[in-house]
Amino acid sequence: MTEQEKTITEKRRGRPATGLGTLIGVRLQPDLLAWVDAERAKLDPAPSRPEFIRQLIEAAKG
Known part of the structure; x- marks a missing residue:
């Protein structure tokens, strides 16, 4: 198998990140x-x- 044929997907826990905004707990x-x-x-x-x-x-904010 070549490098391009290898697809490794890591399953992450929780909700997928949207990439928008900053999380504030x-x-x-x-x-x-x-x-x-x-x-x-x-x-x-x-x-x-x-x-x-x-x-x-x-x-x-108004």
Whole structure:
């Protein structure tokens, strides 16, 4: 087999990277998380937690 014929694909765990943006992990205290969940539940359809937080940031940005 030549080098071109060899195809090795490594299976990575987790969601595939989009290559867009920077991942920021944020921990929320239970009271703040409860507020986030209550506010996003008011929307139809309810966005995911990350999407709701993105919407809050966009609204605050102006």
